[in-house]
Amino acid sequence: MQSLTFERTNGNIPRKLAGEDHISGIMFYMDTLPSGFTETERIKAISQIETAEKLGITADAEEWSIRLVHYQLSEIFRINPAISLYVGIFPKAEGANTYADTKKMQNFAGGRLRQLGIWEGDVAFSKESLTALQGVAATLEGQDMPLSILYAPKVAAVASLPTDVAGDKERVSVIIGQAGSSTGATLYADEDNTTAKASVSGLGVLLGIVSLASVHESPAWIEKFPAGIDVPAFGDGTLLTALDRAVVESLDAARYLFFVTYSGLSGSYLNDSHTMDNATSDYAYIENVRTMDKAVRGIRTYLLPKLGGNVYIDKSTGQLQTHSVEYLQTTAQKALEDMEKAGELSGYVAEIDPDQNVLATSEIEIVIRPVGVGVVRCIKVKIGYAESV
Known part of the structure; x- marks a missing residue:
C-alpha cells in the first residue's frame, strides 16, 4: 500500500537567547587536535553537538582527550541548548601556564565572552595557577572585556586540597566535582594513565548552568538549576557519599565548587557559587561579578560616546x-x-x-551605586509545640 510518512528530527535549528549574557567559551589544554581543528585554527564557534561531531569531536573517538571534549560539550548543550559557545583547543603548556590563550579566546569572540571554562584536568591544582588566571582576567577587564573564569584542574586527592588559596581572585572559580556515574565515570575509568589519572571534571555542567542563569541568579539555585548528575563525585573519583561531612564542609569553606545532594530531594546541585575571592568581598560569588560586569558594560556603552x-x-x-x-x-x-x-x-x-x-x-x-539582588543561602526555621495557636 502506498504511504507517506514523516520522521521528526531535533537539533537542527539552534535556539537563540536575547542579549549576550549567555555567550561563553571553553578551552582545553591537550596535545591532540580533532580533525576539524588545525595548528592555525584552534578556536571554533560551535552552536550544537552535531557541529562538534562534524569537526571530529565524537563520543567514540580513539583519543581519550577527544572523547572528554565531546562529553563536556554534550553536558553544556544538555543544560543550555541556546548557549552561544566558542571552543578552543591549545597545546599543553611547557612549564607554568600563563593562560595567555584566554586573551586569544576573548579576542576571537570580539570581546563578547561573559564566562570561560578552562579544562586542565591533568595538571595538578596550584595557587600559582589561580594567580595567573586572575592576572589575565584583570588584564582583560582593563581592556573593557571582562569575564568570569571557571577553572577545572586535576584533583589528585580531594581530602588533601589546600584550604587557604582563596583571596583577591574574584574572577576565578574552581570546580573540583565530577560525575560518579554514567559517561563521566566511564571516562574517568577509561583514562589511560592509571597511576596519575586526569580529572574528568563537571566543568561542562557548571558552564552550562552559569550561561543559562541570569546575571543576578546564583548557579546554585536548587529550584531552578539542577545539575543532572545522578552520583556526585570529586575529581579523584571519590564519591560525595564516601567523604566525611567535615571534609565536605571544609572544601565549601575553602570556596571550591562541587556537586551535592539534599536529603528528601532528588537530584544534585552546585554547593554554591563561590569565586576565589575573600568570603567578605562584594565579589565573593559568581552572580556578584556577572551583575557588576553587565552594569559596567552597559554604562560604558552609554557614556563612551559622550567623551x-x-x-x-x-x-x-x-x-x-x-x-x-x-x-x-x-x-x-x-x-x-x-x-x-x-x-x-x-x-x-x-x-x-x-x-x-x-x-x-x-x-x-x-x-x-547599584543595589544588588539578594541570594538566600540559609533559612532558619524555629518550630516547637504550643498549647494553642
Whole structure:
C-alpha cells in the first residue's frame, strides 16, 4: 500500500537567547587536535553537538582527550541548548601556564565572552595557577572585556586540597566535582594513565548552568538549576557519599565548587557559587561579578560616546550647570534602568557633584551605586509545640 510518512528530527535549528549574557567559551589544554581543528585554527564557534561531531569531536573517538571534549560539550548543550559557545583547543603548556590563550579566546569572540571554562584536568591544582588566571582576567577587564573564569584542574586527592588559596581572585572559580556515574565515570575509568589519572571534571555542567542563569541568579539555585548528575563525585573519583561531612564542609569553606545532594530531594546541585575571592568581598560569588560586569558594560556603552563632548558651567558659581549634571546622570543610569526592569538589580543611583572644576581638569567624576539582588543561602526555621495557636 502506498504511504507517506514523516520522521521528526531535533537539533537542527539552534535556539537563540536575547542579549549576550549567555555567550561563553571553553578551552582545553591537550596535545591532540580533532580533525576539524588545525595548528592555525584552534578556536571554533560551535552552536550544537552535531557541529562538534562534524569537526571530529565524537563520543567514540580513539583519543581519550577527544572523547572528554565531546562529553563536556554534550553536558553544556544538555543544560543550555541556546548557549552561544566558542571552543578552543591549545597545546599543553611547557612549564607554568600563563593562560595567555584566554586573551586569544576573548579576542576571537570580539570581546563578547561573559564566562570561560578552562579544562586542565591533568595538571595538578596550584595557587600559582589561580594567580595567573586572575592576572589575565584583570588584564582583560582593563581592556573593557571582562569575564568570569571557571577553572577545572586535576584533583589528585580531594581530602588533601589546600584550604587557604582563596583571596583577591574574584574572577576565578574552581570546580573540583565530577560525575560518579554514567559517561563521566566511564571516562574517568577509561583514562589511560592509571597511576596519575586526569580529572574528568563537571566543568561542562557548571558552564552550562552559569550561561543559562541570569546575571543576578546564583548557579546554585536548587529550584531552578539542577545539575543532572545522578552520583556526585570529586575529581579523584571519590564519591560525595564516601567523604566525611567535615571534609565536605571544609572544601565549601575553602570556596571550591562541587556537586551535592539534599536529603528528601532528588537530584544534585552546585554547593554554591563561590569565586576565589575573600568570603567578605562584594565579589565573593559568581552572580556578584556577572551583575557588576553587565552594569559596567552597559554604562560604558552609554557614556563612551559622550567623551569629547561639551558641558556647560554656571557663570556665577563656576559649577556645572544643572541641566548638564542631570543629562549625564540620566545617561549613566540608562543601562541600570534596564537591569532593574529585568530584575537584575534592586535599584541604583548615579550622582555628580556639580562643584567640579571641569574647565581646569576636563574631568567629571560620576558616583554610581547599584543595589544588588539578594541570594538566600540559609533559612532558619524555629518550630516547637504550643498549647494553642
